[in-house]
Amino acid sequence: MNPMKITQIAQDYTKAWNSKSAEAVASFYAEDGEIVINRGEPWSGRARVQDMAAGFYREVPDLSLTCDDVRISENHVLFLWTFTGHDAATGNALKIHGWEEWDLNADLKVQASRGWFDADAYARQAGGGA
Numbered sequence: 001m002n003p004m005k006i007t008q009i010a011q012d013y014t015k016a017w018n019s020k021s022a023e024a025v026a027s028f029y030a031e032d033g034e035i036v037i038n039r040g041e042p043w044s045g046r047a048r049v050q051d052m053a054a055g056f057y058r059e060v061p062d063l064s065l066t067c068d069d070v071r072i073s074e075n076h077v078l079f080l081w082t083f084t085g086h087d088a089a090t091g092n093a094l095k096i097h098g099w100e101e102w103d104l105n106a107d108l109k110v111q112a113s114r115g116w117f118d119a120d121a122y123a124r125q126a127g128g129g130a
Contacts, residue, residue: 001104003072009108010070010079017065017083020057026050030105035113060085060094068097077102087126094125 009028016024026049029035034044035052043052056063063085071078080099087094098117105111 001072001075001108005108006072006077006104007070010067010077013079014065014067014081017053017063020061020063022050022053022057025053028110029113030107030109030111033105033110033112035100035110035115037115038117038119059088061088062086075104077104090126090128092126092128094122096122096125 013025013028016028026046029046029049031046032044033046033049034042035049036042037052043049060083063083065081065083068080068082069078070080078099078101080097082095082097084093084095086092096117098115100116101114102110103112
């Protein structure tokens with residue numbers, strides 16, 4: 001795996017999130033790829049990954065993602081991120097840090113992703129708490 005190529009994929013993935021296109025986000029996943037967020041139920045298949053991204057856009061319509069760092073070990077990638085925006089229901093500002101752990105396939109598509117963020121911090125910020 002070429003580290004420069006994978007770093008470019010991470011930059012392009014960030015751009016996809018910032019495009020507000022759930023389809024663009026899902027295009028980084030294998031057809032049978034999946035993501036699991038905070039040990040929840042898996043979003044399996046590219047169409048379901050697209051549904052996951054669309055859900056984030058509904059909850060945070062002005063979502064803006066930054067790539068904070070990328071770590072690479074063979075086909076395993078750690079994509080660290082921060083997103084900002086405003087909760088759709090309350091209008092409260094959000095700043096959430098998290099990461100995804102990717103397993104890439106031979107085509108450099110995400111086969112499996114395990115995403116993590118502090119759900120309690122998200123709930124506090126969305127609700128107007130500290």
